[in-house]
Amino acid sequence: MPPASLHQFPVYPFAASLGVATSLLALTGCQPAPQQEAPRQPNVLVLFADDLGYADTGFQRISQDVETPNMDRLAAEGAVFSAGYVTGTVCGPSRAGLMTGRYQQRFGYHDNTAPYSRDADTPLGLDLSVPTFANYLQDAGYRTGMVGKWHDAEPMDYWPHNRGFDEFFGFNNGAATYYVGPMNQAKHDYKPEAAIYRNGELVDNFDQYLTDRFGDEAVDYIDRHKADPFFLYVAFNAIHSPMEPRKTDMDRFAHIEDEDRRKAVAMNFNMDENIGKILDKLEQEGLMEETLIFFLADNGGKPSDNFSLNTPLRGTKGSFWEGGIRVPFTATWRGKIPAQQQIDEPVIALDILATALAAAEVEQQPQWQLEGEDLLPLLTGEQMQLADRYLFWANSRGWAVRDRHWKLYKENANRNREPAQLFHLSEDVEEQHNLATILPHEVARLTEAYRQWDADNDTPRWGWNRNQFPHYNGHHSREERLAVEAVLRDAADEANEERRARARALIDGLVD
Numbered sequence: 001m002p003p004a005s006l007h008q009f010p011v012y013p014f015a016a017s018l019g020v021a022t023s024l025l026a027l028t029g030c031q032p033a034p035q036q037e038a039p040r041q042p043n044v045l046v047l048f049a050d051d052l053g054y055a056d057t058g059f060q061r062i063s064q065d066v067e068t069p070n071m072d073r074l075a076a077e078g079a080v081f082s083a084g085y086v087t088g089t090v091c092g093p094s095r096a097g098l099m100t101g102r103y104q105q106r107f108g109y110h111d112n113t114a115p116y117s118r119d120a121d122t123p124l125g126l127d128l129s130v131p132t133f134a135n136y137l138q139d140a141g142y143r144t145g146m147v148g149k150w151h152d153a154e155p156m157d158y159w160p161h162n163r164g165f166d167e168f169f170g171f172n173n174g175a176a177t178y179y180v181g182p183m184n185q186a187k188h189d190y191k192p193e194a195a196i197y198r199n200g201e202l203v204d205n206f207d208q209y210l211t212d213r214f215g216d217e218a219v220d221y222i223d224r225h226k227a228d229p230f231f232l233y234v235a236f237n238a239i240h241s242p243m244e245p246r247k248t249d250m251d252r253f254a255h256i257e258d259e260d261r262r263k264a265v266a267m268n269f270n271m272d273e274n275i276g277k278i279l280d281k282l283e284q285e286g287l288m289e290e291t292l293i294f295f296l297a298d299n300g301g302k303p304s305d306n307f308s309l310n311t312p313l314r315g316t317k318g319s320f321w322e323g324g325i326r327v328p329f330t331a332t333w334r335g336k337i338p339a340q341q342q343i344d345e346p347v348i349a350l351d352i353l354a355t356a357l358a359a360a361e362v363e364q365q366p367q368w369q370l371e372g373e374d375l376l377p378l379l380t381g382e383q384m385q386l387a388d389r390y391l392f393w394a395n396s397r398g399w400a401v402r403d404r405h406w407k408l409y410k411e412n413a414n415r416n417r418e419p420a421q422l423f424h425l426s427e428d429v430e431e432q433h434n435l436a437t438i439l440p441h442e443v444a445r446l447t448e449a450y451r452q453w454d455a456d457n458d459t460p461r462w463g464w465n466r467n468q469f470p471h472y473n474g475h476h477s478r479e480e481r482l483a484v485e486a487v488l489r490d491a492a493d494e495a496n497e498e499r500r501a502r503a504r505a506l507i508d509g510l511v512d
Helices: 013-027 069-077 091-100 133-139 181-190 210-225 247-252 259-284 350-359 376-380 440-454 478-482 486-507
Strands: 043-049 079-081 143-149 167-171 230-235 291-297 329-332 341-343 391-395 398-402 406-411 421-424
Touching: 043 091, 043 259, 043 350, 069 259, 069 291, 069 329, 091 133, 091 350, 133 143, 133 230, 133 350, 143 210, 167 210, 181 486, 210 230, 210 259, 247 259, 291 350, 341 376, 350 376, 391 440, 398 440, 406 440, 421 440
Parallel strands: 043 230, 043 291, 079 341, 143 167, 143 230
Antiparallel strands: 079 329, 291 329, 391 398, 398 406, 406 421
């Protein structure tokens, strides 16, 4: 529903005489002017890639081997943020920040959920008391849907369909095989958190590559809800490992000699094709002018795992170097956001919720404690830069803070002998020149900003270090799986690999 100021009108004393007035107008041949309908609230579409490197899109104009015409189409029709960030260095915390519009450290979500907690009462997931992006838009009258990877706590209370989303199709794990469809039932028996669900129900087996299925589900969602304002969050698991491209996509990039890199490029191309399906559906339904679209990745790429590229940034997923937290990031809204823009102002995923609420004309309430900024004035050219602010990152291993020009990075924060490193990002995006020793006043300023911010954070609730997190919480961890009797584990692994091979052959058309 629109905010109250748009649909609540005063009742005047003469309202009772309206019928008489209307009759007189009719007798004189005059008709009252038709009431104008309030403008429709815009749809909000968030497209989220997984472990995509900073150089892994065509619109970044860095890598020569990628082919992403639909990501490039979004960039060309709107704005590219050259300094776009997420709030976490890995999947879970990054998603928690995006979905709440708050730094996830405020509620102890410093890292992916893990097998050890600080105490027995620690909730293992995104705190149920914290509203989500979907809650806010659902309250504003939106239909809310999610497709793809959720990656939060295992109990179903934490799953999307219980966190403000009317509909959820996807899985609740850090990764899933792309050939899960034909073996979904068996996958559930072996690793239930990587099986595909529709809301709380396990999906029947299906003969489709997972990225393709996510694209089709997103198109179907738009088709069913095109008449009303909707929020759709499409969280692809591409190009996260396992590296399982379709054969047809691998064949397309046969000219790439490095087979590992070819897999990443092929999987990325397939994701781009499915983004194209979604954009084509919006075009078909005449909704591009009615839809605010954000595209970004959940963290930096990890070249040693999925062969992504973060060029020219230093570091990878899991670090607070730019390569771990700066991502491809675009905003598009045809007719509202001018095309062909590059914006160098630092922005962060927290800003997406604030911008969506502003576009929907929903007034933020102080008790929500949202921490992002409305980007629409920046995107429309109404203002040239945001108000001065700091952006922050932290987990149990380190922290970082930046303002418009400077970044301070404290690696291995628990080891005080590791000095903080200072970089002038406006001139040194590759973080090659540590200026901490010659500019101690900047180190002191940024350190104090971080300390003030951190004072309002909850301590980490879980992790992998038994000394720091003494309680074993029963989370499905690698350690737990390795504790299974070896014979049973090996048999399960062998059966699963056979199913995966069969599924790949079936989807790639190699068997009937």
